[in-house]
Amino acid sequence: MTRSELIAELAAANPHLTGRDVELIVSTVFEEITGALARGERVELRGFGAFTVKRRNARTGRNPRTGEAVPVDEKAVPFFKAGKELRERVNRGKPARGGAKAERVSA
Amino acid sequence: MNTVTRAHLAETIYTQVGLSRNESADLLETVLERMSRALEAGESVKISGFGTFSVRQKGRRVGRNPKTGEEVPILPRRVLVFRPSHVLKAHVNGVQPTHGEDE
Numbered sequence: 001m002t003r004s005e006l007i008a009e010l011a012a013a014n015p016h017l018t019g020r021d022v023e024l025i026v027s028t029v030f031e032e033i034t035g036a037l038a039r040g041e042r043v044e045l046r047g048f049g050a051f052t053v054k055r056r057n058a059r060t061g062r063n064p065r066t067g068e069a070v071p072v073d074e075k076a077v078p079f080f081k082a083g084k085e086l087r088e089r090v091n092r093g094k095p096a097r098g099g100a101k102a103e104r105v106s107a
Numbered sequence: 108m109n110t111v112t113r114a115h116l117a118e119t120i121y122t123q124v125g126l127s128r129n130e131s132a133d134l135l136e137t138v139l140e141r142m143s144r145a146l147e148a149g150e151s152v153k154i155s156g157f158g159t160f161s162v163r164q165k166g167r168r169v170g171r172n173p174k175t176g177e178e179v180p181i182l183p184r185r186v187l188v189f190r191p192s193h194v195l196k197a198h199v200n201g202v203q204p205t206h207g208e209d210e
Binding site for chain 1: 108109110111112113115116119120123124126134135137138139141142143145146147148149150151152153154155156157158160162184185186187189191194195196198199200201
């Protein structure tokens with residue numbers, strides 16, 4: 001599923017909204033999460049998961065080709081941990097052919 | 108540290124899009140539910156400028172109870188991994204994202 005497929009699904013499920021509104025809703029959600037992480041805040045969506053920022057210390061890396069030591073600066077990396085419900089759904093879920101999507105197609 | 112929750116995201120949809128508060132909350136839920144469904148079906152969810160959520164199959168391995176040292180089999184399972192896009196990584200480091208490397 002891509003961003004545009006997500007938008008298309010939402011638009012189909014909400015025929016009273018304009019395409020522009022649906023696009024705005026989706027971009028608002030991801031921009032808000034991005035903004036919060038940029039401020040160093042965490043985003044917790046119960047059942048879905050939590051987005052946090054992890055700090056990585058500066059270290060000495062190596063150019064794998066030349067073996068040369070290169071300093072790597074301290075940096076922040078975005079991290080997502082799936083919530084309990086989503087984790088269980090993903091683990092229980094069936095591959096696409098037996099999943100909800102395939103059932104809809106064959107029905 | 109501040110935590111952003113569903114309520115904050117719904118409030119932003121309410122102010123940005125001009126839907127009712129109730130409908131804003133419902134739509135946020137629908138966004139998360141549609142993404143969850145795709146992942147449940149083993150499909151990746153690729154959000155340009157944000158990142159990719161994908162499902163990875165893990166094989167069976169032998170784990171150990173750290174307290175007792177006892178060996179415990181860890182059964183094959185499917186786990187969710189998130190790979191942030193270059194744009195998101197740049198944002199959390201307070202730098203301007205470079206264009207053309209979005210995924």
